[in-house]
Each structure stands twice: as structure tokens, then as C-alpha cells.
Amino acid sequence: MAELRFPPVRLPAEARAVREKVRAFLRDELEAGRFTPDVDSWGRFDPEFSRRAGRAGFIGMTWPKAYGGGEYSALSRFVVACEMLAAGAPCGAHWIADRQSGPQILRHGSELARRTLLPRIAAGECYFAIGMSEPNSGSDLASVRTRARREGDAWVIEGSKIWTSRAHQVHYLIALTRTGDPGPDRHQGLTQFIVDLKAPGVIIRPIHNLAGGHEFNEVFFDRVRVGDEWRIGEVGEGWRMVTGELAFERSGPDRFLSDYRLLTALIDHLGVEPGAEEVGAEEARAVGRLVAHLGALLSMSQAVAGLLAAGENPAVEAALVKDVGTRFEREIPEVARRFFSGPVRSGGADYFERALGRVMLHAPSYTLRGGTREILRGIIARGLGLR
Template sequence: MTSLLPMPGLVAIPPEDEALRAPVRAFLQSAMRDVAPAIRARSWLGFDAGFSKALASQGWIGLTLPREYGGGGRSGFARFVLLEELLAAGAPVCAHWVADRQSAPLILRYGTPAQRDFYVPRIIRGEAFFCIGMSEPDTGSDLASVRTRATRNDGGWLLNGRKIWTTNAHRSQYMVALVRTSGAAEDRHKGLSQVIIDLSLPGITVRPIRDVTGDAHFCEVLFEDVQLPADALIGEEGSGWKQVTAELAFERSGPERIYSSLVLAETWLAEMRAAGEVSPASTELAGRIAGNLAVLRAMSLAVADKLTKGENPELEAALVKDLGTEFEQAMPDWIQAALERDAHAPSPALARTLAYVMQIAPSFSLRGGTRQILRGIIARGLGLR
């Protein structure tokens, strides 16, 4: 039998990192055994602090972070294996996801020694959950139009403004926010900084926003004369735009940008197999899904390789995110059409899973940057603008 070796130029997961798959899968098979598909389909939008704490006890939060802070000191490939298994199982990872994926690396790269020592070990232990304050009302995906302002005063910084579509702000202890520390909104990238906000401070109001699926993970956050300490600033004042674009490469590059609909696909495939006869149309669709996943996975692994080498994969991450979310959004429509062609009445479990993914899918191309924003980044990276 021909060995399935990677084609020349493709990135392969090193054996020592691939070896992580078996223990993670065994852990998840036990933890997720009795969880319904419609719940598992929420995966990285599913919030379960207890589950995140259990992952931390296994050493699986902060897998790539330095050992001196309690992290695993592993490569980006090890984290890729972990995330693949978590998403394939539909594990509820949202509690620690943002802190592990981008807040901790951001603080390690730009933060002070005191910030690193305080926040990073708590993130790794599953004790500190972060949200990201980027979008604002009436500005869409135009982050450069930030109006939330932090003004320097004797106590540090006085914060006023609003953030919106902030995932799990009502369940998080901290927010990393992009704010304006000088100039006006018309100054665009100039005068922007990042601050860490303790969400228990006076003057902060968090309003959950219920979406069409019935979930309430998005929030609007209001800041009214919130006094931040001087050490709330991350990095240099005015360097927020450079920092946030580096941070977004972490957000856009992971396998969550291609696996959000995977539980739905596996639930559909299992039901088709159980029916005893898979139609040619369903066989074709299964091949289409597998083919898309193979290409997108190879692209995402190439991004993981760049991150492991310390490179900035801004262009490559934007490509993966744009193509990946297009695939994820198409999948529920493909499966719905296949069920109708086969005149197959889905089981209640499949019907509920399909309904959830169909409703949440429009958001896939919004989170982490809209398709228009991403294609602007891609065009600029290719020298087309």
C-alpha cells in the first residue's frame, strides 16, 4: 500500500507533536461522550469554565507558551493537533480560547515583565478569561475609526466609550481593548493604543446580546469614567495599530476558521451510513467536503509553520480565514440540499444541528474581520493596491 506522505512543499506535523493526538482524543472521548451534536456544534462558542480548568490540569492551555510561566513550551504544530481534536469533538473551549490564542502571546510580546508575570500564569492555569474589545457601534469592521478614549490623568488613564460584539465579556475577568489615547477618529491609525481592562472596575456596564440561535455570547460594553491604572497600557502608547494587526494574525490563522461546521458534517455522514445506502450525490458531497478540508488544512498548517518560526503570516492567515469561512458557510446549504435530493428525513439530532449551524453560519465571515476587510489585506499583500 502506498504510504500517504506529504507532497513536496507541504508542511507535515512532526511525529513528536502528532503523538499528542492520542491522549487528547482519549480525554475528549470520555469528556464528550454524552453531549448531543447540536451542543457540540457550538464548540469554540461553547463556554464551560470547568472544562477549560480540566484542560489546564492536563497542561493543554498555553501549550506553546514559555515553560517559565507554566506553559508547555511546545511548537505551533502541537497546538494545531490539540485544536483539531478539540474542534472535531465539539469541545466547549470558548472560556479560555481568546486568552490562550491571542491575549497571552500579545502580553508576552509587548507587555511589561510585571504584566507577563501576573497575567500569563493565570491564563495557563485556566483562571483568567479574556475578551477582545475591538469593534464599536456604527463603525463596522473599520477598526481605525475607534472612538473609545483613554485619557492620561494622575491615576493612570480615564476610559470612556463603547465596544460591541465582544464575545463573552459578561463571563470574562479582563478585556484587551483598542482605544484612542491621542488625536481624533479622523487620524485613523495614529494615536491608537491597547489597554488591559479589569471588567470588575466601577463604571463598566456589560449588556449581553441574544442572537438568532438563542445564545447570548456577544455583548455591548459601556465605559463611563472608568479609572485604569497606569500599568494598564500594553506596549508603547500609540503603537496599538501595529500590535492589533499582529494579534489578528493569531485570531485568523487557526483551524477554527475551517472546522466550525465539522460536527454537522460528521453527524450527517454518520446518519447516511446508518441508513444503509449512500446515494451517488451524497458520496460526491462527502468527497467535496473532504477535498476542501484537505486543502484548507494544508494552508492552515503552513500558517502554523510560519508562527513556529516567529514569522508574521498576516497575508496567509487572511487567505485561510477568507476561504475557510466561505467553506464553512456553504456546508449547511450543501447538506440541506443533499437531504432534499435523497428525500431523507433527518433525525431530530441532525435536524437540530443543521438548524443551529444554518443560523450561526452568517457570522462566520464577520468574526475576525469581514470578507471585504480580508480581501483588502490580501490585495495589499499581493501588491494589487
């Protein structure tokens, strides 16, 4: 049976220095009242914040300087992501482009795409959506039916995508399309394209979520023309491309820190010294357990970042972190609810109540977005040679 690897990582001096830098940036932002900390902050869309983060060098950190990056290690980027989430900073505008679209373009995009898009992403000015899921093709991505057909030096895309987060607010979407025969394993004949969401033929319709918010959409492609230079990877290589993109999507601290501000609010609500007389033993045990889990997740996720920094492909370990991490994210509101009496209102008077109300409405999606738990467990089982 294959083994899971989570080698302990000691942060190098560069990453420790970057932590001080990003903390100072976030402190200045807070003191100037430029953002209000919130839960699930990587879903909050604030282009002004993203531009300031870009100017400060916190987007595209690992990319070559020639493309607007900072040539930092993956561990430095990991530290910045953790600090942004822990501060509850509204980093949603640039999050997807920084986390997965930019790295995908850097590795597999054309030189034109790299030169045109990466510096704008790193400057916090250009944002992306993920165009994978379709009606009836969520977990089973290989069954996508959106088609791209070659016409001269361009491609014409027809079909639709669903659950596309922020497609109504961002500039581009990377679409997984069918360009050829699926072959015996159904993974052949797929190709990814960068689609300009302002292009003629793109229609975006809102889907409102459980919390009443407009965060995701349906996107329709009605004969949308895309030049060949906006293709990602080789024609027919889309399956390899999309699974590589998902490895970036699944491995980070956003899979266990979405509720961090609720956890700290719970601790404030219970009192600063769990275990002291005014805090009951049950509360102290519950908080202690959550904090211990958070520590373990942080070490595991940091180990994944270390493996990425060493050029390895820790896809199975990343799937495990997402599976355990998102379960943890769903447990925090359940524990917090036990220690809040009365109905919870997301517009409530104190921060703990508001954060709890907001997380209760968003938490059901945590284990779905980026791949469901059943799918992740299948990947883990396969990686361990169990299926």
C-alpha cells in the same frame, strides 16, 4: 507580484505525541460524560472543561514555563486546537485568552501583567474578551472613538465597544482606545489596555443573536481607571498591536472546523459508504467535494502554523485561510440542507437535525466575526501587490 506561501508541513514527533495525548484526554472526558460534542464548540462556554484542559496542559502551550506554559511548538498547539474542535469539545471559555489575549500579553504586556495573568490563563481559570469593534467602527477599526486619557499614573477610559463576545462571562477585555492624534494615515494615537470587567464604571448590556442566545454584548466605559501597567505595547502603538492580535485571531483551524461535527453527522445521515448503492451519486459527489476542501484547508492552515513556528509573519496567508475557510463553513449547512427533507428544528430528535438547525442559525456570522470577507480580500490583494 508577491507570492503566497503554503510550504507543506510534516508534523514533528512532538506534535504527533501531543495528538495522542489530547485524543486520550478527550476520550476520557467523553467516556465520563463530562461533555456532549457539539458544533461551533469554540463558542460554548464551560469553565469546568477549561480548568480540566488547563490542568492537562492544553492551554498556553507555547508560552514559557515560567508563565505557566508548556514550551511546545506552534504546531503542537495547532494539533490540540484541531482535535478539540473535531471532538466538538466546549472550549469557548478559554479560547480567546489562549488564542490571542495571552500571546498579546506575553509579547507586549508588562511584567506584572505577564506574571499575574498568564499562569491563570494557562490553568484555564482566567478568560478574556476582544474589545475592538464599536458602533460605526467595525471594519474601519482606525476610527474607534473610545478615549483613554492619562491622569497621574493611571488612564481613564470613556466610550463603548460592541459585539464583545462573552464579555458578560469573562474576567478581562483588551480594549483598543484612542490616546492621541490620528495622524495623516489615521493609524497613530491608538493604544490597547487590559480592562478588568469588574472595575467600577464598566457597564455590560446583552445583545441577543439570531439564534436567540446571549453571546455578545455592548460594553460601556464610564470613566474606568486602568493603571499604566495594564497597557499593551507603547503609547500610540495600538494599530501595530491590534493588527498583530488579529493575525493570531485569523490564522487557526477555528476558521474552518466550526461545523466539522455537522459534516460527520451528514456523512452518518447519508450512510457510511458514500458511493455505495444506497447513497446517490449526487450525495457522494457533494460529500467528496466537502471532504476534499477540508483536506486542502487543513494543509493550508498547517502551513500557516509552520510559518508561525518558524518565526515568520504569514498575515496574508492567514487572511486567505480565513476567507476560504469561513466560506467553506457556510457551505456545509447549505449542502446538508439539500439532503434533509422537511423543516429543520434546532430542538429536533436526531443529532443531524439539531446540528443543522444550530449551524443554520449561526453560520451567517462566520464570515463576519474576526473581519468580513471584503476586508480580508482587501488585505490579500494588498499583500499580493494588487492594490
